[in-house]
Amino acid sequence: MxxxxxxxxxxxxxxxxxxxxxxxxxxxxxxxxxxxxxxxxxxxxxxxxxxxxxxxxxxxxxxxxxxxxxxxxxxxxxxxxxxxxxxxxEAAIQLVPLLAHMAAWGRRHTRPSKELSVRAELLEKGGASLWNAFMDELRHLHLGAPRPARSVLDELQRAYERAVARRR
Amino acid sequence: MxxxxxxxxxxxxxxxxxxxxxxxxxxxxxxxxxxxxxxxxxxxxxxxxxxxxxxxxxxxxxxxxxxxxxxxxxxxxxxxxxxxxxxxxEAAIQLVPLLAHMAAWGRRHTRPSKELSVRAELLEKGGASLWNAFMDELRHLHLGAPRPARSVLDELQRAYERAVARRR
DNA sequence: TCGCTCTACTTGCATATTGCAAGTAATCTA
DNA sequence: TAGATTACTTGCAATATGCAAGTAGAGCGA
The missing domain is CATH 1.10.10.10 (Winged helix-like DNA-binding domain superfamily/Winged helix DNA-binding domain)
Structure with missing residues (x-):
């Protein structure tokens, strides 16, 4: 119940x-x-x-x-x-900058694992333009908006996989 | 104990x-x-x-x-x-952008009181340059760095007081 | 249609965290 | 030196968390 x-x-x-x-x-x-x-x-x-x-x-x-x-x-x-x-x-999608800042702060002031901070690093370096592209992608995936040209999710995922591969 | x-x-x-x-x-x-x-x-x-x-x-x-x-x-x-x-x-001072984003998100997606969101609004509009000025001021107040010319704390406080006064 | 498996949750219970009210010991003030 | 302040503690009830197990569908193959 x-x-x-x-x-x-x-x-x-x-x-x-x-x-x-x-x-x-x-x-x-x-x-x-x-x-x-x-x-x-x-x-x-x-x-x-x-x-x-x-x-x-x-x-x-x-x-x-x-x-x-x-x-x-x-x-x-x-x-x-x-x-x-x-x-x-949409309210949750607008948490992207907040999460990006949390990731950036954690990367600097805690001891994150190397592989898992690759995404954070990319997110930090990409700045607001990357966040906006990501938010557009999320609007496509979650709210039915048209698919944008750029897939930030793919970029992040590939960077993560490269980091894992490099590990070995 | x-x-x-x-x-x-x-x-x-x-x-x-x-x-x-x-x-x-x-x-x-x-x-x-x-x-x-x-x-x-x-x-x-x-x-x-x-x-x-x-x-x-x-x-x-x-x-x-x-x-x-x-x-x-x-x-x-x-x-x-x-x-x-x-x-x-310094680690805590670097939370300024995070708190600014939290304030901005809260201002948009919750129902904050008018007076208390004045600071948030100023913080949002001021953007990174305001945050940096504020962080410099905090380094003065908390870490003994030299006093910067600009006092963001004063600006925020005055804006808040104006909002409270306007209320009456 | 029967039974098996899978899945989206619940439930029970131990432990940890929160919140309120009161207490205490060190310090300051007259 | 007496009384008020202050910087915390402590006790206890209520709530939140975490683990392990349970349950009620739903899908699926025979």
């Missing part, structure tokens, strides 16, 4: 605080990151391919919350009626 | 994840925001002037954690030996 999620009262009207109230926990942005950069669209994909090993109940909870908050939408898979396909909303 | 904080094992080497492991909770960035934008430097100031009403034990815990993580430093107040004065480190 789908339980209702009781909304917490807002702590203040500060926009930083309100962003934190929606996304300030240890998993919400991980889920969005995986849908966004990993193009994982279903519960099963998100669970099985989770780099951080998210627990199944937490994933279910976050998918519910993020959908309720207007960051994700869920539509049934026509070929498999039990399955839901999750898409980013 | 100061308890030791047991470090959690890292979930993955992804830089976004590592940033989240340090800052992905409901209070850490609020504390940094208040030190950064509100220039609150002591426990008492942070507690009493907290817009969101942080609990005293959570504040104490976060000050410890953030200090251990290298985002804050604590030095004793020469005029009041019990009191600690907290300063941002």
């Amino acid at each position: 789908r339980e209702t999620i009781l909304p917490r009262p807002r702590r203040s009207g500060c926009p930083i605080n309100l962003t934190l109230e929606q996304l300030g926990d240890r998993w919400s942005l991980i889920v969005i990151r995986d849908i966004m950069f990993g193009n994982r669209r279903t519960y099963g994909e998100l669970l099985a391919q989770s780099e951080e090993g998210i627990a199944s109940n937490i994933l279910a909870d976050r998918l519910k919350r993020l959908t309720a908050a207007g960051l994700l939408t869920r539509r049934p898979d026509p070929g498999h009626r039990q399955r839901g396909i999750y898409s980013l909303t | 100061r308890e030791t904080i047991l470090p959690r094992p890292r979930r993955s080497g992804c830089p976004i994840n590592l940033t989240l492991e340090q800052l992905g909770d409901r209070w850490s960035l609020i504390v940094i925001r208040d030190i950064m934008f509100g220039n609150r430097r002591t426990y008492g100031e942070l507690l009493a002037q907290s817009e969101e009403g942080i609990a005293s034990n959570i504040l104490a815990d976060r000050l410890k954690r953030l200090t251990a993580a290298g985002l804050l430093t604590r030095r004793p107040d020469p005029g009041h030996r019990q009191r600690g004065i907290y300063s941002l480190t």
